[in-house]
Amino acid sequence: MDIEPFVGDGSNPRENPHNFLRKWQLSLTKLKKDAEDKEKVSSFQLYCSVGSAAYEWFDELTLEQKGSMVSFIAAFEKRWPKVKAAKKTRAEYEVELLGHKLAEDDIGKKVELYGQEVFTHMAWAEKIRELVQGAGVDITTSSIYLGQVRQNIPDALQDELKGEYANWEGYITAVKGLSADTVTRISRRLQEARTEKALAELQRMRIPQLPASPTAPLRRAMANTSISDIRPPRFPTGQGGGAQNILYQRVPGQTANTFSSLPALSEKELADLRTRIDSIPQQPDTPAGQTAYKAQIMAWEQQNGTNTRVDHTKPYPLTPGTAPTCSGECFKCGAHGHIGPLCALPCEQWLPVRERDWRRLCFTYLTAFRRNRVQQVNLVAIGSVEVDSGNGEGPSA
Structure with a gap:
């Protein structure tokens, strides 16, 4: 029978001195039947952890206490009295x-x-x-x-x-x-019901069929077209000496669904942004992924503040199951295949404001350079200053 060395200082809440005493007494049956009490008691210290409270206590016992089993047990119970367990009412x-x-x-x-x-x-x-x-x-x-x-x-x-x-x-x-x-049959039936319910919920959450778009024929014609990455626009200096974004500058009559001016970034800042867009891992659309996503949001707010807006130095977590940034996604829902003005989702189901701003910011500076990963063609319409399949939504108010 294995006996864990006795310590006796209360440091291990699972160590019960009297349980140890019972195990030690059972181990004495291995000794010869006519063994004297002194011989039996002397074996006790062999089961104590060296240098422990129990080991030192044994050293301090008198010869009388070590020579009689009755005296030894009495000394043990005085040093480690029984503790009455709390009884449930x-x-x-x-x-x-x-x-x-x-x-x-x-x-x-x-x-x-x-x-x-x-x-x-x-x-x-x-x-x-x-x-x-x-x-x-x-x-x-x-x-x-x-x-x-x-x-x-x-x-x-x-x-x-x-x-x-x-x-x-x-x-x-x-x-x-x-x-x-x-019970196996019941378990299988319940699992099938849960699976069907989950599939129905996913079906319900799918984005409805989009209305016909006037640009649909053009998009179909270009379905197999490959377009090389577009370099971010170079911004000339405005009248005030600051850099201006001519393409995305707000002009009279422009709606809120267009890009606002953003400061020009240096080549190094653009390179840093390009490496930063995936610095926060996007979580899978699973219960565990949703939990991790909520933790990422909390960490972002703790680091940057609850009222802080995103900028090119503050990447924001992406909603699980949505498309990556700079891939020609809709900024409102994070899906491909349509632009912001044609997004069928109601506004209460749009992505969080900070995430929409982050996606918009990344596209403004870097364009949809990752669109080929999703086999997507991006159309940029200049004039109305709205961007097809890469935004088309504009900054939030």
Whole structure:
């Protein structure tokens, strides 16, 4: 029997001195039957961690305490008195009983119980037995709380346990009596239902069919056209001495769905921006990815402030499942195949304002240089100062 070395200083909350004492006493059976108490007691220190509180305590015992098993046990219990465990009240057992649930996702899974692998519904039933008895209820004659607790298992299992139960014993036996085939079939059916629900939700969230566009024939004609990357425009100096973006400068009569002026960037700043656009990894559209995305948003706000706007030095996290920046995406929804003015999503479903600004900023400075990754053709319409399939939305107000 393996015995973990005894320390005895309370540093390990899982170390119980009296459990150790019992294990040590059991180990004494290996000694010869006529061994004297002195010989038995002397073996105790061999099971103590060297230099520990227990090791030093043994060194300080008197010869009398080391020579008699009775005296040694008395000294041990004085040094490490038994601690009475906190006992649950009946009310606490009742609260735990009424709150003990079996989740639908856990049906058909297996857990360890009393050293054996069992189905979750069997483990749930055994826990219910423990809680009912702890609450002082006789499981053979009483059915108190049974009606409430029956609601704590999924409907799919309740359907297999129809009828009345005169007492807890009958109900617990019925739950444990559900066959492996039954719970496996229920688990498979529930999983299929969850999958269908998820697919239906994805279908519901899909962007509706876009209305016919006057540029559709041109886009189809250019479907196989490859256009090389466009260098960012060079901005001449304006009257005030500052750099101006002529292409995207706001002009009289221009709507809010057009680009506002942005400061010119140096070649180094443009190069830094190009390497910075993927500095925050885009998360997959999964539950874990959504959680990581929310953490990225919180980290951005902690670093930059909740009221700060994005700029070329402050990349912003992208919504999971959307297109990458500079790929000819719609700034409103992050999808390909249409421009901002033709985006069918209602405004309450648009991307966050900072993300829309970040996508717009990247395109303004770098153009849609990554459009070939998604086999997308980008059309730039100059005159109305609106950009097809790369923006067409303009900056937010």
